[in-house]
Amino acid sequence: xxxxxxxxxxxxxxxxxxxxxxxxxxxxxxxxxxxxxxxxxxxxxxxxxxxxxxxxxxxxxxxxxxxxxxxxxxxxxxxxxxxxxxxxxxxxxxxxxxxxxxxxxxxxxxxxxxxxxxxxxxxxxxxxxxxxxxxxxxxxxxxxxxxxxxxxxxxxxxxxxxxxxxxxxxxxxxxxxxxxxxxxxxxxxxxxxxxxxxxxxxxxxxxxxxxxxxxxxxxxxxxxxxxxxxxxxxxxxxxxxxxxxxxxxxxxxxxxxxxxxxxxxxxxxxxxxxxxxxxxxxxxx
Amino acid sequence: xxxxxxxxxxxxxxxxxxxxxxxxxxxxxxxxxxxxxxxxxxxxxxxxxxxxxxxxxxxxxxxxxxxxxxxxxxxxxxxxxxxxxxxxxxxxxxxxxxxxxxxxxxxxxxxxxxxxxxxx
Numbered sequence: 436x437x438x439x440x441x442x443x444x445x446x447x448x449x450x451x452x453x454x455x456x457x458x459x460x461x462x463x464x465x466x467x468x469x470x471x472x473x474x475x476x477x478x479x480x481x482x483x484x485x486x487x488x489x490x491x492x493x494x495x496x497x498x499x500x501x502x503x504x505x506x507x508x509x510x511x512x513x514x515x516x517x518x519x520x521x522x523x524x525x526x527x528x529x530x531x532x533x534x535x536x537x538x539x540x541x542x543x544x545x546x547x548x549x550x551x552x553x554x555x556x557x558x559x560x561x562x563x564x565x566x567x568x569x570x571x572x573x574x575x576x577x578x579x580x581x582x583x584x585x586x587x588x589x590x591x592x593x594x595x596x597x598x599x600x601x602x603x604x605x606x607x608x609x610x611x612x613x614x615x616x617x618x619x620x621x622x623x624x625x626x627x628x629x630x631x632x633x634x635x636x637x638x639x640x641x642x643x644x645x646x647x648x649x650x651x652x653x654x655x656x657x658x659x660x661x662x663x664x665x666x667x668x669x670x671x672x673x674x675x676x677x678x679x680x681x682x683x684x685x686x687x688x689x690x691x692x693x694x695x696x697x698x699x700x701x702x703x704x705x706x707x708x709x710x711x712x713x714x715x716x717x718x719x720x
Numbered sequence: 721x722x723x724x725x726x727x728x729x730x731x732x733x734x735x736x737x738x739x740x741x742x743x744x745x746x747x748x749x750x751x752x753x754x755x756x757x758x759x760x761x762x763x764x765x766x767x768x769x770x771x772x773x774x775x776x777x778x779x780x781x782x783x784x785x786x787x788x789x790x791x792x793x794x795x796x797x798x799x800x801x802x803x804x805x806x807x808x809x810x811x812x813x814x815x816x817x818x819x820x821x822x823x824x825x826x827x828x829x830x831x832x833x834x835x836x837x838x839x840x
Contacts, residue, residue, distance in 0.1 A: 455806040458727040516761045527750045530796045537734040692731040704796045715785040
């Protein structure tokens with residue numbers, strides 16, 4: 436007598452079949468993605484918290500990421516828009532590879548999966564380029580102020596300890612403080628400037644302890660969150676390469692299904708999904 | 721009972737005609753995603769020139785982000801076509817814990833502001 440005859444056919448939970456109508460591997464990939472999504476949510480919520488905590492000295496991303504290769508001048512959002520486009524495009528090629536696999540169309544899987552790997556590598560290269568620019572910073576740099584106080588015209592007193600102040604232009608005559616009214620940022624020049632910056636040090640670029648664009652936590656969160664996402668992209672590219680190798684060897688054609696492509700596809704789409712949120716919270720808002 | 725590849729049991733092979741339908745859907749979703757991203761970038765670049773309020777722009781960004789996430793998860797990750805119980809055990813824990821995290825930071829975050837003001 437067959438073991439399956441004992442199971443309750445009306446119930447999905449009687450044993451013998453998957454109640455979710457998916458294989459073990461795919462289900463576990465979904466569970467992993469949920470927990471990973473919660474990890475990223477934790478990071479982004481922490482970012483939001485510190486951003487509001489230091490709201491008046493937090494840099495605006497449109498003043499930080501303004502470069503585009505081979506173009507001079509100020510181009511906010513353009514480069515990150517390009518990176519987003521690359522990742523969406525690689526998501527499309529991935530889902531097309533999955534679709535080819537469902538028809539057992541061997542050649543289609545090869546082409547689309549290879550294009551996905553190329554997209555991932557372009558994204559990683561772009562991220563390295565952006566990190567490089569962020570670390571190097573600008574030519575004129577900024578000033579990190581020492582312990583002291585600054586009296587705003589409306590009577591409020593601000594501590595200047597560790598505050599980053601930026602130059603208005605290359606002449607370095609007027610220093611902009613990070614507090615503003617409706618006419619713009621408060622600026623100091625002349626004697627006040629000399630007094631304020633007596634023991635201060637110039638800062639160029641960003642690293643884990645200083646950041647010429649504003650509060651250092653902005654740099655820390657940027658390196659940590661985009662770095663963690665970049666690590667996911669890197670492992671996605673490696674997984675895709677391994678699966679691509681197996682596709683070339685004909686492993687899945689012999690097996691009769693391309694479920695492995697579907698599983699790495701789920702992971703790859705998740706990486707794209709996380710970037711959608713990083714794009715909004717880091718670059719847009 | 722002969723051993724059977726479990727994955728093969730739940731893997732749905734598709735015909736050419738079904739494949740054509742799926743590809744059409746994939747490209748339609750791609751164009752929507754591209755259009756939404758372009759709208760976000762254009763809004764981010766020009767909202768000051770158009771004198772839109774920051775609150776409105778911020779809300780729009782959040783809504784568009786959630787819309788993009790919905791499209792990616794339901795069509796590219798194929799979650800919309802899975803069994804409804806699978807959808808629930810993926811979405812409910814994530815949304816519940818995510819909202820809990822946000823509620824926690826919105827509510828309890830006040831204490832650190834109070835502490836900050838007190839220290840200064």
